[in-house]
Amino acid sequence: MNKLFQKIYFDPYIFFSIFLLSMLGLFFLFSASNADTSIVSKQFFYVFVGFIIMILASQPDPDIFRRMSGLFLIFSLLLLSITYLFGPEINGAQRWVRIGPLSFQSSELLKLAVPVFLANFLFDKKLPIQRKEIIISLIIICCCFFIVFRQPDLGTALIIACSGLFVLFLSGLSWSFMGGSFILLIISSPFIWNILLQPFQRQRIATFFNPESDPFGASWNIIQSKVAIGSGGLLGKGFGQGSQTQLNFLPETETDFIFSVIGEEFGFLGVLLLLSIYLFLLLRCFYLALSARDRFCRLVIGGLSLTFAANLIINLCMVVGLLPVVGMPLPFISKGGSSLVSLFLAFGIIVSMGTHKKFLPQ
Template identity: 60%
Template sequence: MKKKLNFKNFSIYFDQYLFISITLLSIMGLFFLYSASQEDLNTVIKQSIFVGFGLMLMFTVSQLDPDFYKMSSGLFLVFSIVLIFITMLFGKEINGAKRWLDVGFFTLQTSEIVKIALPIFLASYLYNKPLPISLNHTFKTLILISFIFFLVYRQPDLGTGLVVFMAGIYILFLAGLSWKFIFTSFGLIVLSLPFLWNNFLQPFQRQRILTFLDPSSDPYGSSWNITQSKIAIGSGGMSGKGYQEGSQAHLNFLPEAETDFIFAVIAEEFGFVGVCILLSIFFFILLRCLYLAFNARDRFCRLTIGGLSLIFASTLFINLGMVVGIIPVVGMPLPFISKGGSSLLSFYIAFGIIISMATHKKLMQK
């Protein structure tokens, strides 16, 4: 139930279902991270600061009226694009990638902001367009999406770039993209796949996809991560090896155990039972979002809740799919669980906005 608690002079906007389940996930995440980081208290303390800050951020963001977001969405988008340009110029380079901006107390991954700003902007752009969305609007939207995707992709960050791209497409689709356009462009994309493969993907990305298709071709190269991750998950069995008992994680066989592959640590230590419990919380959050989207006050709110929740779902499934080897390795965190700053905060903000969209009611629908 969405709630609007009325006090004397002001109201508090709050959704206890989302708030409790997200808080629960975050606490579980800290607990898992302690084991995945090999009992490194520093990591956990730093993460719990982010979690605390994130929860406050979520609460704060949810107090603002949807109209505020609708009105200032253009400003947000411009701001986030400027940030990406600043990153390009002054960013911190790690492993050949310039994705981070040093803002003193932590490094900001600027693409995480545009990941939220873009769908909100598109929702505010499309909420009053007649159905189906005209070709003119479709192309304008697509050009904007592609432009931002290209900026992120150049950092290079294919994973986040794809999520940004998907975020835009979700809004466009939900807003009523014409089916004719969908089928035509789908056909064109399939036809142009070989061209994309040859001209658009880096050799290492092609290699990743190839080894994904045939993991045995390269047991200690690119697919080492997937192999070790599968061993970690598989060896967890039904009930797991026990907290802090995962040998794959604790003897460093598992790569990126604190970030991208933290799910493998959980699966190793808590088994299939643990996996099911964790996933049911995620599943509950998604169902709640679906409910909230259906009951949103207007088209803008619907689109925003739908788009943001689908970004959440996409991130979740890309991470899970990667960890069990269904899809190739792309850097993608497990929301609310993986160690991280910007990506973690971006989801608190996203859910803050979702709660804002769901709880602010108007007597008359516009």
């Protein structure tokens, strides 16, 4: 057994914190779905598949990922365009591609493909990176963002944009350039608000700033979420005892608002435990990024783990009322096979980047 562990590429810290998160996830999902075992067993299947994918993805040398990154991006975009043309419409959005009995949200792959591709594009460029390279990177990011945004899926589109920008930033984007684009963003914000955002997205943002204006309409979700979390207190109401969850006052308990279920049923201590595990996982990724063997690995680990962190923070801020409601699952906990499998794949890549050592200088 020990020999096997020495042969395969494996990070025990990442493995066990993800194991803990996904087991807790199954446990919370059981309560959040009003004890629906079919949902939980389906999720269990995805977790199982996820672990296999993660371990498999950890094995190849980072150079293989680097060389495949272009193909990976093209494949992801292709899958997305298939969805765009043929995918079924669910809740007014085309996001799914069917492969036999399984359906897959194709935009999930882009979250991985964009940072890996950009890392490959930028890892051998001189510091500071040149305007030409920045512009090529930005064009790739913008294209991917708009394709997903038009689905429409603002949450995932933002995450994809973040994943690209993180890599760009980590690879040494100049501060003056960032300052300039920030000013540009501010100037163009009215244009974004009026032309790019869908009416329901505009309404979500409006209710975020004034939730009491419409307690039974659009802000119902966020009010009920706050009530659920707040009424959990220090210790929570107990497993399966949350009235907000069990009596369906809380919406989307299995997906976006599962954190509110945890807050209601397990209280502040439960939340503290959960956030500690996430923090531990992120710190481990940070360590791996710093100690990775080369620039490409550093950029990939940084890009992927920060994308994961952004996903996490956006979900948490949304359910506690610090951000407007955007559809964004809580990683490793929320129901949903696509995001789970792509998360495992991402961490598989991170482990590969972090554990393959090359002692000879290039």
